[in-house]
Amino acid sequence: MTIDFHDASNRHTYATREASDSWSVAMTALLDPMGMHVVDIGCGGGIYSTAWKKLGAAQVTGVDFSQQMLECARERTSHISGLTFKQGEASSTGLPAGAFDLVFERALIHHLDDYAGCFAEARRLMRDDGILLVQDRTAEDVAQPASAEHLRGYFFEKFPHLRALEAQRRPDPNTVACALRNAGLRLERVQSLWETRRRYDAFDAYAQELAARTGRSILHALSDDQLQELITYIRARVPAGALVERDRWTLWLARRA
Template sequence: MPIDFHAEKNRNTYAERDASAAWGDLLRGLISLEGQHVVDIGCGGGIYSKALADLGAAQVTGVDFSDEMLQAARKKCAGYPQVQFVKGHALATGLTSGQADVVLERALTHHLPPSDLGACFAEAKRILKPGGVLLVQNRTPEDCLLAGSETHVRGYFFEKFPRLRDKEVGRRHDALTMEAALREAGFQDISVQQVWETRRVYASAEELRADLLARTGRSILHELDDEELADLVDYIVDKLPPQEIAEQDRWTIWSAK
């Protein structure tokens, strides 16, 4: 069954890690956030809202449609007075027009059908100041289909269960579709790059096993029942060294003005 973002049991699934330092370095290479108001649409458990504040944003507004996610995000960002959270939808945030310097939409667009992409980006444009920047980070089908390895653990999901590959590719938008939707919404100066982001460093394969069995931050694993998940985790751990594992994912980032 697909993940239920409104279920209490899933409240912390997108809050139980921190953004990697390399992700912060990546954003610094794209844009300066010092003193900026950044809106994090689809903020989930606040992992990247917190990271945006750490990068110098003067104000961060996280938006999510799930009360459970927002509750986790507020806990995640306790002690960060510059970070606030509001309930809203990617197509209707409820925020005031022209208030943001930067909008981040990370791991959001695969939850939307292609017909909603234009409206999603138009809403981001509405809340941006003139000259503001939209950053969209997600996986294309090409990103998803890379082979499994000691660092790219996700690739083994699809090797073991091909139906997960079909599900994953079916919900991802290709680069041409994304760029067309951005232009339809009125964005210009669009740049695209592929990056590897360290998701998490595990002290051992057994630590990774526990994380996978909990389905932490991996909505695709909710497509498996408990027995299938256990089989998948055994399959993955058998392929990995017992010592430290630095898990990475390949992403595509669109930057648009």
């Protein structure tokens, strides 16, 4: 079983939180978004499209192939000016060439069979001095040990077969670098980021998200019974009280060659 991004029941799965300060600090350390025209490809419910606007971008365009998620994004951001959403594919957005200072792709490339079309489209959209910023998890990122902060690690500790599924779909850094180069892009920087995903007042709030598989597509590989087993397993291993969930990511920053 995998997530169906076009199913109305999943339309809110990537729209129920805000980008954390840890992410904002990392982004502004890499670049100055003030006044930029940004395209957020694979925007889902618009969490990071909204975040770029808050960081000072002049205009943000979110692109996703799921009409359901775009409708959710529009609903939750209707009060924000300079933020629009468009249905399109990562390799064919339908947006004008050379129109963007920043092309942002978070949690996108691990859903793609290859990166050639995606990165070629990113280059087409970029201005001459534009930036492509890719954020995704590698196999090494997801293999970090489980802890009270790296809660996702318990998924693979409890169900080792999920680790194999993750390894199959996670981007290899060398493959990403090669695909960028073949698309006419110059890789300038690669770095890790520990991003705070969310803070929870108590375990039950976290458990409710897991039970709904909110924002965690790998959980669609578990049955409902297995999911409940996972929740029980994690509950027994984390301290009572508030939780801070963090995940490790890899960032690739590239420009036109």
